[in-house]
Amino acid sequence: MEEYTIYTRQSVLGNLPPEKGPCGDAIYNKGTAPYVRASDTQTVAACFEIGSILSQLNQNPQGYDLTLPYDCGDGELKHKQINVLWGDEDHQTICMLRCDVTHIVNAEQSQRQVLENALTLAQEANRAKTEFLSAMSHDIRTPMNAIIGMTDLALDTEGKSPELTEYLGIIKNSSLHLLTLINDILDMSRIEKGQLTLEQTSFDLATEIDNFCSRYQLLMDKKQLHFKHSVELRHSSCIGDAAQLQRIWDNLLGNACKFTPSGGTVGFEVRELSPKSSKIGWYQFVISDTGIGIDRDSLPMLFDPFYRSHSVIDKHIEGSGLGLSIVKNIVDYKGGTITVASSPGEGTTFTVTVPLHFDMEPGQQDESLTGAAAAANFDFSGLTFLLVEYHPINQMVAELILEKTGAAVVIAANGADGVEKFTAAPPETFAAILMDIQMPVMNGYEAALAIRASRLPQSQSVPIIAMTANAFAEDIKNSLAAGMNAHIAKPIDPQKLYETLAEYL
Known part of the structure; x- marks a missing residue:
C-alpha cells in the first residue's frame, strides 16, 4: 500500500509525530496545493501524480525539481521549490523537499x-x-x-x-x-540592418574568373608576385550575384596581394564539387599566399567588424578591418562556408564554398559595349542633357565631363527645378536626364515620377539616368521603380557615364 509521510517545520521543532496517510491525491493536496495559483492547478496536479513522478525519476535518477509561483495573499508573489528524489537505494521510497526560494528567484x-x-x-x-x-x-x-x-x-x-x-x-x-x-x-x-540583397541573374562563371584573373595579373606583376590560378568546372552557366561573388574574390585576393612580400606566391584555385542536386552546384574557391600569415590569437576574431590583427597593425598596413567581415556576411547570405588556415610567416589559405544555381537556358551576353572603349570615342555633339544636381561642385564636375564629348548641359538645382525645366522646354530639347536622388524641395524619385506622369510627347521616351551616392541594390530598384532607365553611382566614372548614355541614345 502506498503511503505518505509529511514532516513539517513545526513537527520537527515541536518533536511531534509526522502526518501519515494513504497517497492518492494527498501528495499534491497536502504538500503542494496551498502554493499553487488557481490558474495552474490542473497542470501542477498532473505533475504530482504517482505515475508522472515515477516517469520523471526513471528519466532523472539523480532527482529533479519544480519551482511554483504563488500569491501569499498580500499581493506579493513568492516561489516554492519542490525537490523530488529517491529516498533509498532500492527505489521504494520517494523523498520530496519543499523550500522557499523567493529571494533566489527575485x-x-x-x-x-x-x-x-x-x-x-x-x-x-x-x-x-x-x-x-x-x-x-x-x-x-x-x-x-x-x-x-x-x-x-x-x-x-x-x-x-x-x-x-x-x-x-x-x-x-x-x-x-x-x-x-x-x-x-x-x-x-x-x-x-539585414538589408543585404543578392541578385539572381545569369552569368558565365568561367568568363567572370578569366576577366578577374586578367585584372589581378597586372597587379601581381607590379608587385613582383607569382600568380598561380587554376579552374576546374563542369557547369559554367550559372544564376546568382556575380558582383558579390567577385567582391569575395576581390577582398581575399587583394589581402593576399597586400600581405605577401615581393617574390612570394599567390594562388587562386576554383573547382566545382560534386553537385547535391540537378539544379544547384557547389563551387569552391581557394585563395592562398606565402605572406606574413596570421597569429593564432587573431584567427577566432578575424571576421569581426573593424578587427585588425597585431601583425597588420605593427606593420602599419592600411585597412578598415571590414573586408573580411563583409566577405563572411556575403558567404553566409549565400548559404556557403568560409574557413581560414594560417601560421605567422608561412602564409594564409582561405577556402570559400558557395552554392550557385545552374542556368539551364544560358543566353547570349550583350557585347555591344565594352569597358575598353576610350572616352575619346564618344561624340555627343549637338545633344543637350538636363543635369538635375543639388551640389554646386558636382554640377561643375558633371558638366565638364559631359562637355568633353561636345554635349551641351542645362543644370537644374533640385527635382522641382528639373521638372519645371523639362516641361517648359520645347519637345526633343533634352537627349537624356541625369538625376540626383537626395535633393531639397523634390527628390530624384519624385522628379522622375513627375516627368513620366506629365503628358508631354517625350515624357515616356526620354532616358532618365540616376546619378547618385545612393549606390546599393535597393537604391537601384527604387530608381527603376520611379521610372528611371539606369543607375550610376557617385563618384562618377566618366567611362561608365559615357557608355550608359551611348546605350540609351
Whole structure:
C-alpha cells in the first residue's frame, strides 16, 4: 500500500509525530496545493501524480525539481521549490523537499533585468553608431565625387609638370582608397540592418574568373608576385550575384596581394564539387599566399567588424578591418562556408564554398559595349542633357565631363527645378536626364515620377539616368521603380557615364 509521510517545520521543532496517510491525491493536496495559483492547478496536479513522478525519476535518477509561483495573499508573489528524489537505494521510497526560494528567484530576475537593460542600451548604441556611420559615409560620397572628378579633369589637362602629375596621381589613389573605406562602412550598415540583397541573374562563371584573373595579373606583376590560378568546372552557366561573388574574390585576393612580400606566391584555385542536386552546384574557391600569415590569437576574431590583427597593425598596413567581415556576411547570405588556415610567416589559405544555381537556358551576353572603349570615342555633339544636381561642385564636375564629348548641359538645382525645366522646354530639347536622388524641395524619385506622369510627347521616351551616392541594390530598384532607365553611382566614372548614355541614345 502506498503511503505518505509529511514532516513539517513545526513537527520537527515541536518533536511531534509526522502526518501519515494513504497517497492518492494527498501528495499534491497536502504538500503542494496551498502554493499553487488557481490558474495552474490542473497542470501542477498532473505533475504530482504517482505515475508522472515515477516517469520523471526513471528519466532523472539523480532527482529533479519544480519551482511554483504563488500569491501569499498580500499581493506579493513568492516561489516554492519542490525537490523530488529517491529516498533509498532500492527505489521504494520517494523523498520530496519543499523550500522557499523567493529571494533566489527575485535575485535572478533582478540580474536578468540588469542584463536585458544593458543589452538594450548596447543595441541602441550600436544602432546609433550604425546610423551615424551610414549617414556620414553617404554624405562623404558627395565631396568625394568632386575630389575624384576634379583630379581626373586635372590629370587630363595638358602642359602639367611631371611633379604635378605625380601629386595628382597620389590624390587620385588616396581618394579611391578612401572611397573603398566609405563603401565598406555603408555595406556593414546595410548588413547590420539585414538589408543585404543578392541578385539572381545569369552569368558565365568561367568568363567572370578569366576577366578577374586578367585584372589581378597586372597587379601581381607590379608587385613582383607569382600568380598561380587554376579552374576546374563542369557547369559554367550559372544564376546568382556575380558582383558579390567577385567582391569575395576581390577582398581575399587583394589581402593576399597586400600581405605577401615581393617574390612570394599567390594562388587562386576554383573547382566545382560534386553537385547535391540537378539544379544547384557547389563551387569552391581557394585563395592562398606565402605572406606574413596570421597569429593564432587573431584567427577566432578575424571576421569581426573593424578587427585588425597585431601583425597588420605593427606593420602599419592600411585597412578598415571590414573586408573580411563583409566577405563572411556575403558567404553566409549565400548559404556557403568560409574557413581560414594560417601560421605567422608561412602564409594564409582561405577556402570559400558557395552554392550557385545552374542556368539551364544560358543566353547570349550583350557585347555591344565594352569597358575598353576610350572616352575619346564618344561624340555627343549637338545633344543637350538636363543635369538635375543639388551640389554646386558636382554640377561643375558633371558638366565638364559631359562637355568633353561636345554635349551641351542645362543644370537644374533640385527635382522641382528639373521638372519645371523639362516641361517648359520645347519637345526633343533634352537627349537624356541625369538625376540626383537626395535633393531639397523634390527628390530624384519624385522628379522622375513627375516627368513620366506629365503628358508631354517625350515624357515616356526620354532616358532618365540616376546619378547618385545612393549606390546599393535597393537604391537601384527604387530608381527603376520611379521610372528611371539606369543607375550610376557617385563618384562618377566618366567611362561608365559615357557608355550608359551611348546605350540609351
